[in-house]
Amino acid sequence: MEPQTLLVEKDGPTAVVTLNRPRNLNTLSVKCLRELKEVFPLLQDDPEIRVIILAGGSEFFSAGMDLKDQEVQKILSGPLDERLARVKAGPEACQAIEDVRPVTIAAIEGFCLGGGVSLAVSCDFRIMAQRAYLRIPEIDLGLNYSWGSIPRLVRLVGPAKAKEAIILCQEIPADKCLAWGLAEEVAPPGKALVAAREMARKIAAKPPLPVAMTKESVNRCSAALDRCGAYMDGDQFLLTAYSEDHAEGLRAFLEKRAGRYRGR
Numbered sequence: 001m002e003p004q005t006l007l008v009e010k011d012g013p014t015a016v017v018t019l020n021r022p023r024n025l026n027t028l029s030v031k032c033l034r035e036l037k038e039v040f041p042l043l044q045d046d047p048e049i050r051v052i053i054l055a056g057g058s059e060f061f062s063a064g065m066d067l068k069d070q071e072v073q074k075i076l077s078g079p080l081d082e083r084l085a086r087v088k089a090g091p092e093a094c095q096a097i098e099d100v101r102p103v104t105i106a107a108i109e110g111f112c113l114g115g116g117v118s119l120a121v122s123c124d125f126r127i128m129a130q131r132a133y134l135r136i137p138e139i140d141l142g143l144n145y146s147w148g149s150i151p152r153l154v155r156l157v158g159p160a161k162a163k164e165a166i167i168l169c170q171e172i173p174a175d176k177c178l179a180w181g182l183a184e185e186v187a188p189p190g191k192a193l194v195a196a197r198e199m200a201r202k203i204a205a206k207p208p209l210p211v212a213m214t215k216e217s218v219n220r221c222s223a224a225l226d227r228c229g230a231y232m233d234g235d236q237f238l239l240t241a242y243s244e245d246h247a248e249g250l251r252a253f254l255e256k257r258a259g260r261y262r263g264r
Helices: 030-044 070-076 080-087 089-099 115-122 149-157 159-168 174-180 192-204 208-222 226-230 233-241 244-255
Strands: 006-011 014-019 051-055 103-108 111-113 125-129 133-135 185-187
Touching: 006 030, 014 030, 014 192, 030 070, 030 089, 051 192, 080 089, 080 233, 089 115, 089 149, 103 115, 103 192, 111 115, 115 133, 115 149, 125 174, 125 192, 133 174, 149 159, 149 226, 174 185, 185 192, 233 244
Parallel strands: 014 051, 051 103, 103 125, 111 133, 125 185
Antiparallel strands: 006 014
């Protein structure tokens, strides 16, 4: 059996949820995503918890979706309803993070790729270590960027920068993320979690009711049209996953070469 994919630590009014698949570069299995979907509402039920920090580790945050996960590989096989259920694991985890009442902070060290970026932009705040970077590689793999992430990214950085991040698939270093509005703070290397705990301490010292009200009000105002732009994410993923370009993208990734795409 796979070891526990998440570690949860409670420190007074702060909870730290740490991705716990270091041997797999914290790639996101379907099991891990389902545990994320479950743990955030559970933490919300604890009246003492005011802030939740999502962390990856001291060297990296997440390498994105686990393409070797058996359940991920089953997305392209079996009955359509089962495939859709697996496809929904990512967006449901992100939605659980966004909807939770406590304030959420992503503490990012090292690389944060694909689905890891989706988790990070679902949080209220992001703190990155100086050598950390974000990268969204989906298009290079012949896939759409899904999990409801495009509306969240557009809200944070605007349409042009969202297109740049998604279409070019290039690394976005911490300083650039700060300038874009993708990060609220850049911490010294190895200190992202320390900085996140300090922000959590300041938030937890505020009156809890107006903090929660403010979070909900801002989210509802800024995300009112998100579902209009993301409701077909899963369908688009299945469509692109069956394309010749996706197969070529995977081959190119494994062979460490540029892909040759034909729009098929």
